[in-house]
Amino acid sequence: MDRGEEVVRQLYGRWRGPLHGYVLRLVGGDHQQAEDVVQETLLRAWKHADELTPDDAGPWLYTVARNLVISGFRKRSGRNSEVPIEPADLPPVADQVDHVLQSWQIAEALRALTPDHRSVVVELYYRRRTVKEAAAVLGVPQGTVKSRCFYALRALRDALEERGVTES
Structure with missing residues:
Protein backbone atom coordinates (compact mmCIF):
# COMPACT_ATOMS: atom_id res chain seq x y z
CA MET A 1 0.00 0.00 0.00
CA ASP A 2 1.43 3.41 -0.93
CA ARG A 3 1.59 6.39 1.41
CA GLY A 4 -1.40 8.11 -0.25
CA GLU A 5 -3.67 5.13 0.36
CA GLU A 6 -2.53 4.84 3.96
CA VAL A 7 -3.13 8.54 4.62
CA VAL A 8 -6.62 8.35 3.11
CA ARG A 9 -7.43 5.26 5.20
CA GLN A 10 -6.37 7.13 8.32
CA LEU A 11 -8.28 10.26 7.28
CA TYR A 12 -11.36 8.17 6.55
CA GLY A 13 -11.16 6.40 9.91
CA ARG A 14 -10.64 9.57 11.89
CA TRP A 15 -12.66 12.21 10.04
CA ARG A 16 -15.44 10.45 8.09
CA GLY A 17 -17.95 10.44 10.96
CA PRO A 18 -17.47 14.03 12.16
CA LEU A 19 -17.26 15.29 8.57
CA HIS A 20 -20.44 13.43 7.61
CA GLY A 21 -22.30 14.95 10.59
CA TYR A 22 -21.09 18.42 9.68
CA VAL A 23 -22.04 18.09 6.01
CA LEU A 24 -25.37 16.48 6.89
CA ARG A 25 -26.35 19.64 8.77
CA LEU A 26 -25.22 21.80 5.83
CA VAL A 27 -27.34 19.85 3.31
CA GLY A 28 -30.47 19.80 5.43
CA GLY A 29 -30.34 16.13 6.42
CA ASP A 30 -29.88 14.65 2.92
CA HIS A 31 -27.78 11.58 3.73
CA GLN A 32 -26.96 10.74 0.11
CA GLN A 33 -25.79 14.25 -0.68
CA ALA A 34 -23.77 14.35 2.53
CA GLU A 35 -22.11 11.05 1.66
CA ASP A 36 -21.31 12.32 -1.85
CA VAL A 37 -19.69 15.45 -0.43
CA VAL A 38 -17.67 13.44 2.10
CA GLN A 39 -16.48 11.05 -0.63
CA GLU A 40 -15.48 13.95 -2.91
CA THR A 41 -13.68 15.61 0.01
CA LEU A 42 -11.73 12.42 0.72
CA LEU A 43 -10.95 12.03 -2.98
CA ARG A 44 -9.44 15.51 -2.96
CA ALA A 45 -7.54 14.59 0.22
CA TRP A 46 -6.11 11.58 -1.59
CA LYS A 47 -4.86 13.93 -4.33
CA HIS A 48 -3.11 15.96 -1.61
CA ALA A 49 -1.98 13.01 0.54
CA ASP A 50 1.63 14.19 0.47
CA GLU A 51 0.59 17.52 2.07
CA LEU A 52 -1.82 16.19 4.71
CA THR A 53 -1.44 14.38 8.00
CA PRO A 54 -4.42 12.71 9.65
CA ASP A 55 -3.95 14.65 12.89
CA ASP A 56 -3.91 18.10 11.27
CA ALA A 57 -6.20 17.59 8.27
CA GLY A 58 -9.47 18.57 9.97
CA PRO A 59 -9.55 22.26 9.00
CA TRP A 60 -8.59 21.44 5.42
CA LEU A 61 -11.25 18.72 5.16
CA TYR A 62 -14.00 20.88 6.69
CA THR A 63 -13.15 23.77 4.36
CA VAL A 64 -13.16 21.58 1.25
CA ALA A 65 -16.46 19.97 2.31
CA ARG A 66 -18.08 23.34 3.02
CA ASN A 67 -16.93 24.70 -0.34
CA LEU A 68 -18.23 21.61 -2.14
CA VAL A 69 -21.64 22.12 -0.49
CA ILE A 70 -21.66 25.78 -1.53
CA SER A 71 -20.58 24.89 -5.06
CA GLY A 72 -23.32 22.25 -5.31
CA PHE A 73 -25.93 24.66 -3.97
CA ARG A 74 -24.94 27.28 -6.55
CA LYS A 75 -25.11 24.77 -9.38
CA ARG A 76 -28.56 23.55 -8.30
CA SER A 77 -29.96 27.02 -7.76
CA GLY A 78 -28.45 28.46 -10.95
CA ARG A 79 -27.25 31.62 -9.26
CA ASN A 80 -24.40 32.78 -7.09
CA SER A 81 -26.00 33.02 -3.70
CA GLU A 82 -24.92 31.99 -0.24
CA VAL A 83 -25.83 28.66 1.30
CA PRO A 84 -28.35 29.33 4.07
CA ILE A 85 -26.36 28.15 7.08
CA GLU A 86 -27.46 29.03 10.56
CA PRO A 87 -24.68 29.70 13.09
CA ALA A 88 -26.05 26.85 15.22
CA ASP A 89 -25.39 24.46 12.31
CA LEU A 90 -21.66 25.12 12.34
CA PRO A 91 -19.34 22.99 14.44
CA PRO A 92 -17.93 24.76 17.49
CA VAL A 93 -14.79 26.51 16.29
CA ALA A 94 -12.98 29.71 17.10
CA ASP A 95 -14.16 32.97 15.59
CA GLN A 96 -12.69 33.85 12.21
CA VAL A 97 -11.77 30.22 11.40
CA ASP A 98 -13.19 30.46 7.88
CA HIS A 99 -11.22 33.63 7.27
CA VAL A 100 -8.02 32.08 8.58
CA LEU A 101 -8.52 28.89 6.54
Missing part, protein backbone atom coordinates in the same frame (compact mmCIF):
# COMPACT_ATOMS: atom_id res chain seq x y z
CA GLN A 102 -9.26 30.82 3.39
CA SER A 103 -6.23 33.06 3.94
CA TRP A 104 -4.07 29.99 4.47
CA GLN A 105 -5.35 28.39 1.29
CA ILE A 106 -4.82 31.58 -0.73
CA ALA A 107 -1.27 31.88 0.64
CA GLU A 108 -0.60 28.25 -0.34
CA ALA A 109 -1.99 28.87 -3.83
CA LEU A 110 0.10 32.05 -4.18
CA ARG A 111 3.25 30.10 -3.26
CA ALA A 112 2.46 27.76 -6.16
CA LEU A 113 2.72 30.64 -8.66
CA THR A 114 5.96 31.53 -10.39
CA PRO A 115 7.84 34.39 -8.72
CA ASP A 116 7.03 36.77 -11.61
CA HIS A 117 3.31 35.99 -11.46
CA ARG A 118 3.22 36.14 -7.67
CA SER A 119 4.94 39.55 -7.58
CA VAL A 120 2.39 41.00 -10.03
CA VAL A 121 -0.55 39.71 -7.96
CA VAL A 122 1.00 41.08 -4.77
CA GLU A 123 1.62 44.50 -6.29
CA LEU A 124 -1.82 44.82 -7.90
CA TYR A 125 -4.09 43.19 -5.33
CA TYR A 126 -2.30 43.32 -1.98
CA ARG A 127 -0.46 46.60 -2.34
CA ARG A 128 -3.29 48.04 -4.47
CA ARG A 129 -1.01 49.58 -7.05
CA THR A 130 -2.18 50.59 -10.51
CA VAL A 131 -0.78 48.75 -13.53
CA LYS A 132 1.48 51.73 -14.21
CA GLU A 133 2.75 51.81 -10.59
CA ALA A 134 3.30 48.03 -10.53
CA ALA A 135 5.21 48.23 -13.81
CA ALA A 136 7.48 50.90 -12.35
CA VAL A 137 8.10 48.96 -9.13
CA LEU A 138 8.75 45.68 -10.97
CA GLY A 139 10.79 47.30 -13.74
CA VAL A 140 8.74 45.81 -16.57
CA PRO A 141 6.44 47.30 -19.23
CA GLN A 142 2.75 47.80 -18.41
CA GLY A 143 1.77 45.22 -21.02
CA THR A 144 3.92 42.65 -19.22
CA VAL A 145 2.16 43.43 -15.94
CA LYS A 146 -1.24 42.94 -17.61
CA SER A 147 -0.18 39.69 -19.26
CA ARG A 148 1.38 38.28 -16.09
CA CYS A 149 -1.69 39.29 -14.13
CA PHE A 150 -3.98 37.47 -16.56
CA TYR A 151 -1.99 34.24 -16.40
CA ALA A 152 -1.37 34.54 -12.66
CA LEU A 153 -5.08 34.92 -11.88
CA ARG A 154 -5.89 31.94 -14.10
CA ALA A 155 -3.28 29.81 -12.31
CA LEU A 156 -4.45 31.07 -8.92
CA ARG A 157 -8.09 30.24 -9.76
CA ASP A 158 -7.08 26.74 -10.86
CA ALA A 159 -5.03 26.19 -7.71
CA LEU A 160 -7.92 27.35 -5.50
CA GLU A 161 -10.44 25.19 -7.38
CA GLU A 162 -8.17 22.21 -6.82
CA ARG A 163 -8.24 22.96 -3.11
CA GLY A 164 -12.03 23.26 -3.18
CA VAL A 165 -12.08 26.98 -2.42
CA THR A 166 -14.01 28.10 -5.51
CA GLU A 167 -16.57 26.39 -7.63
CA SER A 168 -15.15 24.36 -10.48
Whole structure:
Protein backbone atom coordinates (compact mmCIF):
# COMPACT_ATOMS: atom_id res chain seq x y z
CA MET A 1 0.00 0.00 0.00
CA ASP A 2 1.43 3.41 -0.93
CA ARG A 3 1.59 6.39 1.41
CA GLY A 4 -1.40 8.11 -0.25
CA GLU A 5 -3.67 5.13 0.36
CA GLU A 6 -2.53 4.84 3.96
CA VAL A 7 -3.13 8.54 4.62
CA VAL A 8 -6.62 8.35 3.11
CA ARG A 9 -7.43 5.26 5.20
CA GLN A 10 -6.37 7.13 8.32
CA LEU A 11 -8.28 10.26 7.28
CA TYR A 12 -11.36 8.17 6.55
CA GLY A 13 -11.16 6.40 9.91
CA ARG A 14 -10.64 9.57 11.89
CA TRP A 15 -12.66 12.21 10.04
CA ARG A 16 -15.44 10.45 8.09
CA GLY A 17 -17.95 10.44 10.96
CA PRO A 18 -17.47 14.03 12.16
CA LEU A 19 -17.26 15.29 8.57
CA HIS A 20 -20.44 13.43 7.61
CA GLY A 21 -22.30 14.95 10.59
CA TYR A 22 -21.09 18.42 9.68
CA VAL A 23 -22.04 18.09 6.01
CA LEU A 24 -25.37 16.48 6.89
CA ARG A 25 -26.35 19.64 8.77
CA LEU A 26 -25.22 21.80 5.83
CA VAL A 27 -27.34 19.85 3.31
CA GLY A 28 -30.47 19.80 5.43
CA GLY A 29 -30.34 16.13 6.42
CA ASP A 30 -29.88 14.65 2.92
CA HIS A 31 -27.78 11.58 3.73
CA GLN A 32 -26.96 10.74 0.11
CA GLN A 33 -25.79 14.25 -0.68
CA ALA A 34 -23.77 14.35 2.53
CA GLU A 35 -22.11 11.05 1.66
CA ASP A 36 -21.31 12.32 -1.85
CA VAL A 37 -19.69 15.45 -0.43
CA VAL A 38 -17.67 13.44 2.10
CA GLN A 39 -16.48 11.05 -0.63
CA GLU A 40 -15.48 13.95 -2.91
CA THR A 41 -13.68 15.61 0.01
CA LEU A 42 -11.73 12.42 0.72
CA LEU A 43 -10.95 12.03 -2.98
CA ARG A 44 -9.44 15.51 -2.96
CA ALA A 45 -7.54 14.59 0.22
CA TRP A 46 -6.11 11.58 -1.59
CA LYS A 47 -4.86 13.93 -4.33
CA HIS A 48 -3.11 15.96 -1.61
CA ALA A 49 -1.98 13.01 0.54
CA ASP A 50 1.63 14.19 0.47
CA GLU A 51 0.59 17.52 2.07
CA LEU A 52 -1.82 16.19 4.71
CA THR A 53 -1.44 14.38 8.00
CA PRO A 54 -4.42 12.71 9.65
CA ASP A 55 -3.95 14.65 12.89
CA ASP A 56 -3.91 18.10 11.27
CA ALA A 57 -6.20 17.59 8.27
CA GLY A 58 -9.47 18.57 9.97
CA PRO A 59 -9.55 22.26 9.00
CA TRP A 60 -8.59 21.44 5.42
CA LEU A 61 -11.25 18.72 5.16
CA TYR A 62 -14.00 20.88 6.69
CA THR A 63 -13.15 23.77 4.36
CA VAL A 64 -13.16 21.58 1.25
CA ALA A 65 -16.46 19.97 2.31
CA ARG A 66 -18.08 23.34 3.02
CA ASN A 67 -16.93 24.70 -0.34
CA LEU A 68 -18.23 21.61 -2.14
CA VAL A 69 -21.64 22.12 -0.49
CA ILE A 70 -21.66 25.78 -1.53
CA SER A 71 -20.58 24.89 -5.06
CA GLY A 72 -23.32 22.25 -5.31
CA PHE A 73 -25.93 24.66 -3.97
CA ARG A 74 -24.94 27.28 -6.55
CA LYS A 75 -25.11 24.77 -9.38
CA ARG A 76 -28.56 23.55 -8.30
CA SER A 77 -29.96 27.02 -7.76
CA GLY A 78 -28.45 28.46 -10.95
CA ARG A 79 -27.25 31.62 -9.26
CA ASN A 80 -24.40 32.78 -7.09
CA SER A 81 -26.00 33.02 -3.70
CA GLU A 82 -24.92 31.99 -0.24
CA VAL A 83 -25.83 28.66 1.30
CA PRO A 84 -28.35 29.33 4.07
CA ILE A 85 -26.36 28.15 7.08
CA GLU A 86 -27.46 29.03 10.56
CA PRO A 87 -24.68 29.70 13.09
CA ALA A 88 -26.05 26.85 15.22
CA ASP A 89 -25.39 24.46 12.31
CA LEU A 90 -21.66 25.12 12.34
CA PRO A 91 -19.34 22.99 14.44
CA PRO A 92 -17.93 24.76 17.49
CA VAL A 93 -14.79 26.51 16.29
CA ALA A 94 -12.98 29.71 17.10
CA ASP A 95 -14.16 32.97 15.59
CA GLN A 96 -12.69 33.85 12.21
CA VAL A 97 -11.77 30.22 11.40
CA ASP A 98 -13.19 30.46 7.88
CA HIS A 99 -11.22 33.63 7.27
CA VAL A 100 -8.02 32.08 8.58
CA LEU A 101 -8.52 28.89 6.54
CA GLN A 102 -9.26 30.82 3.39
CA SER A 103 -6.23 33.06 3.94
CA TRP A 104 -4.07 29.99 4.47
CA GLN A 105 -5.35 28.39 1.29
CA ILE A 106 -4.82 31.58 -0.73
CA ALA A 107 -1.27 31.88 0.64
CA GLU A 108 -0.60 28.25 -0.34
CA ALA A 109 -1.99 28.87 -3.83
CA LEU A 110 0.10 32.05 -4.18
CA ARG A 111 3.25 30.10 -3.26
CA ALA A 112 2.46 27.76 -6.16
CA LEU A 113 2.72 30.64 -8.66
CA THR A 114 5.96 31.53 -10.39
CA PRO A 115 7.84 34.39 -8.72
CA ASP A 116 7.03 36.77 -11.61
CA HIS A 117 3.31 35.99 -11.46
CA ARG A 118 3.22 36.14 -7.67
CA SER A 119 4.94 39.55 -7.58
CA VAL A 120 2.39 41.00 -10.03
CA VAL A 121 -0.55 39.71 -7.96
CA VAL A 122 1.00 41.08 -4.77
CA GLU A 123 1.62 44.50 -6.29
CA LEU A 124 -1.82 44.82 -7.90
CA TYR A 125 -4.09 43.19 -5.33
CA TYR A 126 -2.30 43.32 -1.98
CA ARG A 127 -0.46 46.60 -2.34
CA ARG A 128 -3.29 48.04 -4.47
CA ARG A 129 -1.01 49.58 -7.05
CA THR A 130 -2.18 50.59 -10.51
CA VAL A 131 -0.78 48.75 -13.53
CA LYS A 132 1.48 51.73 -14.21
CA GLU A 133 2.75 51.81 -10.59
CA ALA A 134 3.30 48.03 -10.53
CA ALA A 135 5.21 48.23 -13.81
CA ALA A 136 7.48 50.90 -12.35
CA VAL A 137 8.10 48.96 -9.13
CA LEU A 138 8.75 45.68 -10.97
CA GLY A 139 10.79 47.30 -13.74
CA VAL A 140 8.74 45.81 -16.57
CA PRO A 141 6.44 47.30 -19.23
CA GLN A 142 2.75 47.80 -18.41
CA GLY A 143 1.77 45.22 -21.02
CA THR A 144 3.92 42.65 -19.22
CA VAL A 145 2.16 43.43 -15.94
CA LYS A 146 -1.24 42.94 -17.61
CA SER A 147 -0.18 39.69 -19.26
CA ARG A 148 1.38 38.28 -16.09
CA CYS A 149 -1.69 39.29 -14.13
CA PHE A 150 -3.98 37.47 -16.56
CA TYR A 151 -1.99 34.24 -16.40
CA ALA A 152 -1.37 34.54 -12.66
CA LEU A 153 -5.08 34.92 -11.88
CA ARG A 154 -5.89 31.94 -14.10
CA ALA A 155 -3.28 29.81 -12.31
CA LEU A 156 -4.45 31.07 -8.92
CA ARG A 157 -8.09 30.24 -9.76
CA ASP A 158 -7.08 26.74 -10.86
CA ALA A 159 -5.03 26.19 -7.71
CA LEU A 160 -7.92 27.35 -5.50
CA GLU A 161 -10.44 25.19 -7.38
CA GLU A 162 -8.17 22.21 -6.82
CA ARG A 163 -8.24 22.96 -3.11
CA GLY A 164 -12.03 23.26 -3.18
CA VAL A 165 -12.08 26.98 -2.42
CA THR A 166 -14.01 28.10 -5.51
CA GLU A 167 -16.57 26.39 -7.63
CA SER A 168 -15.15 24.36 -10.48
